[in-house]
Amino acid sequence: MSRPDIPHRVDLLVVGSGPVGSAIARRVHDTVPSARILMVDLGPRLTERTGLHLHNLPVEERREPQTKSQGRDPATAPGEDGALAKKYADRGTHLLKPRREGEPEQDGMPAAVMSSNVGGMGVHWACTAPRPLDSERIPFLTDDELDAALEAAEALLTVAHDPFPRTPGGQLVLETLRDLFDHEYPEGRYPRPMPLACSPRPGTRPHWAGPDMILGPLADGEDSRFRIAAETICRRVLFEGNRATGVVLEHLPTGAEYTVRARAVAVAADPLRTPQLLWASGIRPDALAHYLNDQPKIVSSVRVENGPTAGTGAQGSVEFTGDIRDLETARFQVPFAAPGRPHHGQVITVDTSPVQGAEPGLFVGMVWYGVKEIQRSDRVEFSTSEADAYGMPKMTIHYTLTERDHEVIAQARADQERIAAALGSFLPGNEPALFPAGSSKHYQGSVRMGSTDDGTSVCDSSARVWGFENLYVGGNGVIPTATAVNPTLTSVALAVRTADAISAALLARF
Ligand SMILES: Cc1cc2nc3c(=O)[nH]c(=O)nc-3n(C[C@H](O)[C@H](O)[C@H](O)COP(=O)(O)OP(=O)(O)OC[C@H]3O[C@@H](n4cnc5c(N)ncnc54)[C@H](O)[C@@H]3O)c2cc1C
Structure with missing residues (x-):
């Protein structure tokens, strides 16, 4: 395995290649003609076309890529009995921690899962994409702002209303x-x-739409301005004062380390690993990893x-x-x-x-x-001494x-x-x-957005981390409301707003 050729400097660095990271990358790519974008994912590439939904493959061709998505620790992968295992982990996902018999099903989120592959959960998801309604909507965005973003998200996700x-x-x-x-x-x-x-x-x-549909032409191969680095973990976001200056990456198969300078950084690494990366980087707003909300x-x-x-x-x-x-x-x-x-x-x-x-x-x-009643005490705790299978701070959920x-x-x-x-x-x-807590796979709130920096939110209404000029977060973790609706459409809509904020900032300085 040779070391990948990773640029030293980019305009936008995106961590995570699921639907949200892909939406940010695609929209900035389309809006800022000269922007150089690097998207990194700690998981392997599964298909030639980047982010193809695996349910477009024949059943017998899915098992191998699903298994590759199931992380580094075999003890956290779902069992062979798909139907029963789905209660705790679907194929293509892996549990946060190994399942222990007799554990209470509703405390500490025993079914919390993630996917570790290019395309993230977006190559495995069930594609249900309804709009948020009433109190599910973001109270500090106007109806026009949220509806415009939802419409753009529906176009990126190719949503059909009566398929x-x-x-x-x-x-x-x-x-x-x-x-x-x-x-x-x-x-x-x-x-x-x-x-x-x-x-x-x-x-x-x-x-079925995976991140490939969001990426459009970028899913077919390399582009002179857009690159995806697979099996490349972001270990740290670097910052000076109120500016993110870049990231530290590691190519997992070779252990090669890279420092990449970036003019903007967007972390869309799922609702558990986005706060994990911020925490590991020493970026720890009061609300980080609190208000965790599973349906x-x-x-x-x-x-x-x-x-x-x-x-x-x-x-x-x-x-x-x-x-x-x-x-x-x-x-x-x-x-x-x-x-x-x-x-x-x-x-x-x-x-x-x-x-x-x-x-x-x-x-x-x-x-x-x-809908879940939102509580500050529902949270992810990060260990200062123990690491997970990827060498990042070990997570424990209180819920x-x-x-x-x-x-x-x-x-x-x-x-x-x-x-x-x-x-x-x-x-x-x-x-x-x-079903056991965590089995919705719709975790929200861990990097929630807010209208003011009052200690109950991590980012503003563009998902820019409070106190930073150019560091953004993305994914279901950003949603601040108690929702019952499947959240991906909403998260992609909020990512559209993030992309527009990043594009405006990049264009202002080119
Ligand atoms: C079986 C299944 C069915 C689902 N069905 C639905 C549904 O019908 N409707 C719905 O709305 N939602 C559904 N979901 C949830 C949906 O898939 C997620 O909401 C969506 O994928 C979130 O997108 P994302 O880009 O924020 O995160 P993800 O898709 O989880 O992508 C995050 C990526 O970040 C990468 N990453 C994490 N940490 C790092 C790091 N430090 N460095 C580099 N990369 C990192 C991961 O490897 C991953 O690829 C389903 C999920 C599953 C598994």
């Missing part, structure tokens, strides 16, 4: 959801098809009995590959509405059995994400559910029970279950 052709089974499920819930929503809001980051392809599965996740599956299940395209039982997306025929949302409906519900229809040996028919998978959280969870279970009663019955063993 699946309607089937009789899907129609039955949607009508049932509307009968049950329409009256609980304000005017104009009701259960509907889920917006998904994908390009529909008639007669076959959609093309409680409630899951169940229903067999449809009360309706025209014949002719729904039932194909008999199939081997469950561990990912329901290979079987789904429609995805619907039961949207969030403050204050009465504090969840975002995701309903997936499958016209064939996801359980080996079950009768063919129409099945429905339900995942409800609830508890409140009484209010348990009420939200009970309401989610009740929703799923109403749907099951209307459609048929729960599959045995698949009654509504609260």
Whole structure:
């Protein structure tokens, strides 16, 4: 393995190549004609096209790249039993710490995961991309500012609003959801098809959007102004006074170290490792790694009995590959509405059995994400003496559910029970279950944005770290509100604003 050729000086250094890092890089590249950009990721490159979503590959070609994403410590990788392991870690992700039998499921976030590969979680994600609503929105951005950023994010992520052709089974499920819930929503809001980051392809599965779609032409290969360094960890952000001056990188296979000078630095290294890198660099605002916010996740599956299940395209039982997306025929949302409906519900229809040996028919998978009461005490602690598998400060999560959280969870279970009663019955063993803390993979708040530097936020509304002229953070960790909605679209929208702030600053000085 030879040392990569890494430039000594760039205009923008981006840490992390997931959807958020890619959005920042692409937008600055398009806006600032001469900007030289280096994006680094500690994980390996998985596909020739940078950041291709792995679900665009045939099932048998996914396992190897998924395994490469699962980090350096085999004790934190998911087991072979995809369906059960998913409760703690999906394929393509790895746990923050090894799973210990008998550990409480809701304290300390035992299912906290990350992905370590070029493209990050963005090559594994389920592509659900709804907009935040009501109290989920960022209170100090105007509606026009947030909506413009969300629109730009939808374009980068190629969001389709009604991607699946309607089937009789899907129609039955949607009508049932509307009968049950329409009256609980304000005017104009009701259960509907889920917006998904994908390009529909008639007669076959959609093309799922990974960071490659965000990067556009930059995903096809090197560009004279844009470079991706894989298997290259950022160990430290360097700074003098209120300016980031560059970063210290290490190419992991060779141990070669580099100091790269940069005019702006954006850290989009996920909601756990972004605060980890800032902390390791000696940048420790009061709110750093506090206010950690995971959406409680409630899951169940229903067999449809009360309706025209014949002719729904039932194909008999199939081997469950561990990912329901290979079987789904429609995805619907039961949207969030403050204050009465504090969840975002995701309903997936499958016209064939996801359980080996079950009768063919129409099945429905339900995942409800609830809002979490935000607490300063929910936080990541960084060790001053122990290191993780990458040699960075070891992380321990402190995290508890409140009484209010348990009420939200009970309401989610009740929703799923109403749907099951209307459609048929729960599959045995698949009654509504609260999954372990961390299993949402939607961690937020650890580098949250705020309107003033009052100790409760890490960055301003452009995600610029308080007290710095040119250091930015990105990712779900930036979201300051208690959301139930899947957060990636919001994070990419906030990254669009970050990119525009970086571009303006770079253009002002060229
Ligand atoms: C199976 C699965 C399904 C999901 N489904 C959905 C969904 O349907 N909808 C939704 O909104 N979200 C979903 N998510 C979450 C979604 O993927 C994330 O919100 C999104 O990827 C976040 O993007 P990001 O760029 O901020 O971080 P990531 O995609 O996590 O990328 C961060 C990158 O930073 C790199 N990195 C970390 N530390 C360093 C360092 N020190 N130096 C260099 N590189 C570093 C990592 O290797 C990683 O590649 C899902 C996730 C998974 C795993």
